[in-house]
Amino acid sequence: MSIASATTGNQTIAGRIAKLNWGIITILCALAFIGVLMHFSVSSGARSWTDMPLTHGARFFGLLIVMILAAVFLDTRFWLAISYPLYAGALLLLLAVELVGETRMGATRWLSIGPVSLQPSELMKLAIVLALARYYHQLDPRKTGTILYTIPAFIMIALPAGLIMHQPDLGTAMLVVFAGIAVMFLGGLLWRIIATGAIAAIGVVVYAYNNLLHGYQRARIDNFLGLADDPLGTGYHVLQSKIAIGSAGFFGRGYLHGTQSQLDFLPEKHTDFIYTMIVEEFGLFGGFIVLALYAALMALAMQVALKARSLFGKLAAAGVAATLAAYVFINTAMVIGLAPVVGIPLPMISFGGTAMVTLMAGFAIVLSVDLHRDQHGTRGLLW
Template sequence: MALAFVPQPIADLPWKMLVIVLSITGFGLLILYSAAGGSLMPWALPQGIRFAVFLAMAIVMSYLTPERFKQGALPAYAVVILMLILVEAIGALGGGAQRWLNLGVIRIQPSELMKPVIVLVVAAFYDRLPVSEIRKWNAIWPPLLLTGFPAALILVQPDLGTALTMVGGAVTVMFLAGLPLRLFLGAAAAAAAVIPFVYTVLLEEYQQRRVTIFLTPEADPLGAGYHITQSKIAIGSGGLFGKGFLKGTQSHLDYLPEGHTDFIFATMAEEWGLIGGIFLIGAFALLLKWGIGVALEAKGRFERLAAAGLTTTIFFYIAINLMMVMGLAPVVGIPLPLVSWGGSAMLTVMICLGILMSIDRVNRKERRPR
């Protein structure tokens, strides 16, 4: 029961989810503080400020109706497509890739914004599509076109990990919309058949090395396999309870590359051990459980599909990053949401959570006795 002195708009927020998000982010700030050698700069303090701003944005978004997001999906898609085209023309280089737009006060990665936008666009399409049309060609080619065009623009940057995550969110919505299973099985078979072509023709040389080296990183421990090798050393050396806060060596002595971004889980595991890893993974599991619950309780078709797709998008962030740092997947540059240093990925996740909170707000209103 809400306390009498708590304003109703604040009491109505999904506090169980917000506590989980605050716990994950707070733990992430501790890791960034340690990664900087016990300093708030250059990572922890800016990350905390950024999170506060994005959290406020997500809460404001939660007061918009899901119908607003459905109506704005296509215009948002057009804007992000334009931004992706501008990236190719005037985008900033970083890490050997052209993925960012400098907008003066902010440096943004448009491919990240496409992840929630594509989910909303595809969900809105199937919401408007008559149920009788779901097994016809008209239910297939528009989402494929809507997804394929931005995926191609992202692959050109090149950014394979982001493209795969974005496509994964769209495919989840298409599957849950009711498209026949044989289409997905056929697409999987076709994808398997073109893998040799993609590997030899479309992937850059460094991407090819990433794909092959993750199976045997010890074959080139000082070259292409360096990231994975050092990540495994950091995770394994943490043991059960870790070396202790501020006592990690792999990150502090710069053996672990990108210890504050893509490989931040390894930085954490070295200092906090298996216990820290279980805490972080458990918190993410609770967050995903909440998102799945929002999708299951939603009454409208758009709301169900959007909630499921957005939750899946967050899941792909988590799963791909953890598999990557443990050597179970190639290094594709996917950050750990709410933990890794960076603005674009955090903005994307908070947009997803803001829309999920909007749908959850409607769900809770419908549960209340009339």
């Protein structure tokens, strides 16, 4: 009897794995593989697969296993249950950063807990999506579009965004705001409230520019707006990026043969400006393929959102898709001079663990919602 039960359990787990959205998993693997190739190009002087390429690939493989296990064993009700505690914990950690955070490279963004060093703002990227998804899931649909019940959602976004801005981390604050507003809009936010909020946001932006941003951040924005011209200072990154992209042509200079990147004219080529390196070596065609992969990934995540029966599942999956869209848009706009340089990496391709952990956790939620799409979820206090 026990053997039969074990067999049934194994079949159930195997069945869940078989029903996973392998389209999403395949695209994530493809993007990570592109990252490995580009990091080998970054370290081409040694012609070695060690260091960055190996670290990037091993990190992704480990997170891939965790993502699949989380999707198989944790259903939508789990993410619903932890949404508010996760948000509250992330907010408390952001407050702790203000009090006892570590300062590195002029920014206070890290918190050391024993041997572990973490960046609470990364946790907030997912926490804001889950918390707002739960808020609208439990809210009476007749109250969704009213100003009174919109205020708590705005406060939930404003509190962490303000703390993250103060670190300072303009890029992450923008991602938190974008993801939060996207969930609010999909949850039923009315256009007139959006217009009012946009007008108010102009005043907030002006105040932040004059009072909250550091000098180097204002210099980057001034350079972007054309209010300053500093090609050897704040404008150097974008200038070199434009040269690399502009000289690439349709098929690029060839793998390992980019002049701006291989001769070290292009700064941050393994992180924020890795898309420039892709275009320089593989041309506009290669850049288009990468963007097409991201577009397909977003489309699959939105498809999961449309198929989910619970409002929480719909908003959580759509919120992850919106977060991915914000990453890609801000990074690619930044490297071609259509947005100020704010330090946003290219998802799954740029070197670094924080953004990869955030997005793989996000897609664990998407896969879980897809696997358990028929769960309704009630609108009670706890669920």
